[in-house]
Structure formats: C-alpha cells, structure tokens
Amino acid sequence: MVSTGLMRSSLGHIQSVGVFFALLAGASACTGQVDGDMATAAGGTSGSGQGGRNAGGSGTGGVTSACGQDVGPSPWRRLSRDQYANTVRDLVPSASVNLDRLSLDERMGPFKTNLVGNATDITVSQYMESAELVGATAVSKADTLAACDRKAKGDEVCAFEFITRFGRRAYRRPLTMDEQTRYQSLYKTAGAFAEGIGAVVTTMLESPHFLYMVEIGETDAKRPGVLKLTPFELATRLSFFLWSSGPDAELLDAAQAGQLATKDGLQKQITRLLASDKARITISSFHLQWLDIETAGSLWR
Secondary structure (H helix, E strand, C coil): CCCCHHHHHHHCCHHHHHHHHHHHHCCCCEEEEECCEEEEECCCCCCCCCHHHCCCCCCCCCEEECCCCEECCCCCEECCHHHHHHHHHHHCCCCCCCHHHCCCCCEECCEECECCCCCCHHHHHHHHHHHHHHHHHHHHCHHHHHCCCHHHHCHHHHHHHHHHHHHHHHHCCCCCHHHHHHHHHHHHHHCCHHHHHHHHHHHHHCCHHHHEECCCCEECCCCCCCEECCHHHHHHHHHHHHHCCCCCHHHHHHHHCCHHHCHHHHHHHHHHHHCCHHHHHHHHHHHHHHCCCCCHHHCCC
C-alpha cells in the first residue's frame, strides 16, 4: 500500500490552515454589480444575479464589488455527495445514505463541486429514491425525531413543532408561512402521525431548497442597487465550508439573532465550528482533493 506518512504529517498543519480559511470566509461581505444586474459577493465567491437565480445554471459577466475587489458570479450550487450525506445524517441520525446510488460529483480542477451542469432526470430520480428511504426511516423513528409529548400536546401540535424545527434545519432558514401551511396539509393527508412525519421528511429532502445552496440575498440600505447575503445564507456558507454539512440549531439561532453581523459573534461561531471533529474531517478532505490523493490509500506500489 502507498505510505500515508505524508498525509499524517500534513494533518498537524490542518488546524492552522483551517483557521486561515475560516477567517477568509468570515470576512465582511462585499457587494457588487454584474453587468447592470444586482449580485451578491461575500468572501469573494457568490452572486445572485440572473445566472444565480437559475438552479444549476451559470452566470455571465464579472463583478466589481463595493470593497474594490473583482469577483465573478456564482449560481446556486447543488450539494456534493458528501455534503448531501452529512446533512441528511445530521437531520435524521439513524438514516443510511448510499453514496454509490448518487451520481458522481462534477469537478472544477481537483475539487468536487456541482456548479456547472444541470441535474438530469437520472439525478432527480436518485434524489427521490434516497429521500423515500430516509422518509421510511423517519416513519420508524417518528417519536424520536419529533421529540414531543404527544399525549400532553396532541399529534397536530407536535407535528407543527416538528415541521417548524426540521424545516428550518433542512432549508437552512425559517419556513415561510406558505411553506408551513403546505407541509401541515401534507402531514394531515398521511392519516397517521408517523406516516405524516415521514411524508414531510421525504418531501423536504426532495426540495431544491434542501438540495441547493440557495442564495437570493437581501437589499443593503447602505449600498442601493446591490444585494448582500442574508444572515441565514452566511450561516449556510460558513457551515458547508467548515463542516461540509448544513448549519446546526445554534448557528441558525446566531444568524436569526443578528450575531453573525458582528466580528465577535462571527468569530465565536467560527471557533466553535473549528473545534468539532466535522471541521477536521472537512479540512482533511480539502487537502486530499487539493493534492489529488483521495484514492491513495487503495493503491499498491
């Protein structure tokens, strides 16, 4: 087998490299304009102009940001296989995700990213099949996932609380009133508590709001005519960057409270995320992709 000494020796530097990347990702958001269309640029990587609104499409034109940096447009990115699996397992811990049944990720250089191509019919079918399997697990673990006293509160109240909590984690933002209503209706059509929870989980995991890193942005009162990332979009970027998974409840709470808009609040969350084993695994994966040695452990010499 190929020696893994180089890999092990580099791990000692991962934490310091990760801090650098985290600080880079946590830099104050810059906003810019793309060929007359409004766009977003935070950390120099994202835009939500015309190209960004078409899931899987690619934008055109460059951006000159308000902080003087040239940045390119960034369309919605579909989750990589690892990001998908990690996020599903965080949402439904007992779920099993078979990566072999999902299409291989696109690559830009050595890195995995589903940024350019559109999802095919085969890809959509694979996501549907995976969501149905996770939904079946959710049926068998409905009481655990709901974490609610059904006898005291009643099934509908517990289901409403679950939809609100699970939806915020799955969509990486609070559900709109319309979404909340539609998922409550879906729950009721299932006919029973466990089956309703399973239907909600299945449907949410099939949504583009789960499968893509959706960035719409919001207006910036200080810079008319441009958009900036919302607090929840910033939390999503931060979490996928450091954990390769969606934001947890604490990070979403920080976003909702406006804490990510302050230097201290942002640094607190970066430090917390980096302290997790998830960050170590993610940063290690970055090095393996960057050095193109992901399959080194399976090679013979």
